[in-house]
Amino acid sequence: MGVEIRVEGLTKRFGRQTIWEDVSLTLPAGEISVLLGPSGTGKSVFLKTLVGLLKPERGNVWIGDRNLPQLPEDLLYETRKLFGVLFQDGALFGSMNLFDNIAFPLREHTKKSETEVRKIVLEKMEMVGLLGAEGKLPGEISGGMRKRAGLARALVLNPEIILFDEPDSGLDPVRTAYLNQLIVDLNAQIGATFLIVTHDINTARTVPDNIGLLFRRELIMFGQREMLLSSEEPVVRQFLNARRVGPIGMSEEKDVSELEAEAKLGSDPGKLPPIAAQLMPSDGRVRPTQHAPGSWLRANGVTPPPGSFIDDLGRDWIQEWPRYVASMGTTTADAAGPVGKGL
Numbered sequence: 001m002g003v004e005i006r007v008e009g010l011t012k013r014f015g016r017q018t019i020w021e022d023v024s025l026t027l028p029a030g031e032i033s034v035l036l037g038p039s040g041t042g043k044s045v046f047l048k049t050l051v052g053l054l055k056p057e058r059g060n061v062w063i064g065d066r067n068l069p070q071l072p073e074d075l076l077y078e079t080r081k082l083f084g085v086l087f088q089d090g091a092l093f094g095s096m097n098l099f100d101n102i103a104f105p106l107r108e109h110t111k112k113s114e115t116e117v118r119k120i121v122l123e124k125m126e127m128v129g130l131l132g133a134e135g136k137l138p139g140e141i142s143g144g145m146r147k148r149a150g151l152a153r154a155l156v157l158n159p160e161i162i163l164f165d166e167p168d169s170g171l172d173p174v175r176t177a178y179l180n181q182l183i184v185d186l187n188a189q190i191g192a193t194f195l196i197v198t199h200d201i202n203t204a205r206t207v208p209d210n211i212g213l214l215f216r217r218e219l220i221m222f223g224q225r226e227m228l229l230s231s232e233e234p235v236v237r238q239f240l241n242a243r244r245v246g247p248i249g250m251s252e253e254k255d256v257s258e259l260e261a262e263a264k265l266g267s268d269p270g271k272l273p274p275i276a277a278q279l280m281p282s283d284g285r286v287r288p289t290q291h292a293p294g295s296w297l298r299a300n301g302v303t304p305p306p307g308s309f310i311d312d313l314g315r316d317w318i319q320e321w322p323r324y325v326a327s328m329g330t331t332t333a334d335a336a337g338p339v340g341k342g343l
């Protein structure tokens, strides 16, 4: 399950305003990727372009042998069914209860009987922990529950790709932590390709396999989580550490005099903080697409700072991983490597 999405030289403009240009990246099948960037850099526009709701001025979005921007309407409609989208506010119909909201795509896009619809809706509601809330109206439940209802609705057509537009917006840190765990668990369960737009640095550091950063109308960097978390590129370092010092200013970029003033004060991008441990599925399994902790750093000769890969429970994942993978009898893309050596 899960398909690869290959984006090549994508450019989006509204009139004379260029939102971003020449964006190229590959979302690997079944992996979780996060897209970051200052407000207004066009992250939502990117999601809408991927799913074919907006047409780019140039470039390709390949899913298998289909190039979305070039598809005729009927094939585009078919291809869109591969996508599930969780919109910022859940985009639920206020007058419908949760059951009918979640059933909506099934009733709209399939010829399934009401018995089948019921079975699927209840199954997806259980996946997101909402069983028992079928009769509630969106206005009667918390923001976190609305997100989960939106997620259940995004799941009903068994998507191969799920796009999340700021799933954490409006949630407190604890609810965000629960939602992040749900996202990781869902990925382990269904294996679809996930792309998450977020402003939450903790989410970016702990959830994905890959991270991308949009800034100044271009994709500054996209790659494995460990590559960005250890990067010395000033914009990446500033953003992933939520710092004021660096090229990103109050309204997008700082001017030369501001940067010179910072340099005179001896500002530097700061020491590399420990690389966070990646969130594991809560049932104790390894996701098939998960990379072994430290594998990118080791392959690229980077020594992680002390305290890296230690999770909230104090477990050191460099030490735990080989035992863990062996006990699961699981093989992952690079789990077989000499994990823990040379770090």
Ligand SMILES: Nc1ncnc2c1ncn2[C@@H]1O[C@H](COP(=O)(O)OP(=O)(O)OP(=O)(O)O)[C@@H](O)[C@H]1O
Residues within 6 Å of the ligand: 014, 019, 037, 038, 039, 040, 041, 042, 043, 044, 045, 046
């Ligand atoms: N349909 C549209 N027509 C014209 N301009 C648009 C349209 N949609 C978005 N924009 C512009 O594109 C730019 C990027 O918007 P977008 O919402 O994608 O940013 P974002 O990175 O998701 O921001 P935030 O993090 O604040 O949600 C903004 O300047 C916005 O005004």
